[in-house]
Amino acid sequence: MTDLFLPLALTDYLNAAWFFDWFVNNASYLFVFIFMVIESSFIPFPSEVVVPPAAYLAMQKGDMNIFIVVLVATAGAMVGALVNYVLALLIGRPIVYAFADSRFGHACLIDRAKVEKAEKYFDEHGAASTFFGRLIPAVRQLISIPAGIAKMNIWVFLLFTGLGALLWNGVLAGLGWWLSRHVSLDELYVSVEKYNSYLTIAGLIVLVLCVLYILYNAFRKKK
Numbered sequence: 662m663t664d665l666f667l668p669l670a671l672t673d674y675l676n677a678a679w680f681f682d683w684f685v686n687n688a689s690y691l692f693v694f695i696f697m698v699i700e701s702s703f704i705p706f707p708s709e710v711v712v713p714p715a716a717y718l719a720m721q722k723g724d725m726n727i728f729i730v731v732l733v734a735t736a737g738a739m740v741g742a743l744v745n746y747v748l749a750l751l752i753g754r755p756i757v758y759a760f761a762d763s764r765f766g767h768a769c770l771i772d773r774a775k776v777e778k779a780e781k782y783f784d785e786h787g788a789a790s791t792f793f794g795r796l797i798p799a800v801r802q803l804i805s806i807p808a809g810i811a812k813m814n815i816w817v818f819l820l821f822t823g824l825g826a827l828l829w830n831g832v833l834a835g836l837g838w839w840l841s842r843h844v845s846l847d848e849l850y851v852s853v854e855k856y857n858s859y860l861t862i863a864g865l866i867v868l869v870l871c872v873l874y875i876l877y878n879a880f881r882k883k884k
Contacts, residue, residue: 681710681850688718693730694737701741701802701826708734709860712830713853716837721846727838731830738795738826739819742805746818749809791818795825836860 684692693715700708712734719727791813794804808818836856844852 678850681714681853684710685714685718685846685849688715688725690725690729690733693733694740697734697737697830698741698744701738701805702744708738708830708833709853709857712833713837713840714849716834717841717846717849720838720841727834731827731834734830734833735823735827738830739823742791742822742826743819745803745805746809746813746815749806750812751809789821791821792825795822795829801829832860 684696693711696711697708700711712730715725715730715734716727719725719730791804791808795801805818805822836853840849840852840856
């Protein structure tokens, strides 16, 4: 009942802080995998509260290996993306948009505008969008849907999705590694929140570099 009287941002902060503390106390490869499956499906969930603390703990406690954390997180992201892909493939475009217009879709933070944005991005960039899309906020979780609607080759889809997820999880794990050398465990949540916007910027920078590299190669071949 108390939550009804709290500002939405504060309620979200408290929920995120609670989960962060719980995850730090219960972190394991299994939980990294499970929550990354959720993060990459249509259920809204931030990977920033999973991979950085897992990488941090891997460096601080040694119960996990930071490289295995990245691989497990990537595997989870691929499974979650595959859920979206298969659902979109089986139910088709009209039902996807009906879901986006529904109350349940809105509860999952999905609406028509977001699906249209992901579909437009896919149409403009083709198969490579499943790689680039993993680096872009608001597109990351939904880029699998237009891939399924377009009946993209599943093996190509998994390849590009896996590479994109691997790169993004590497960035997140890099943050966890850096924080393990500079902040205490008590400061970890606040630090991850602080650098969250920088993660987005880092992802966009990587995206721009990848696009420039592709354009450079395409231009060179034409010559």
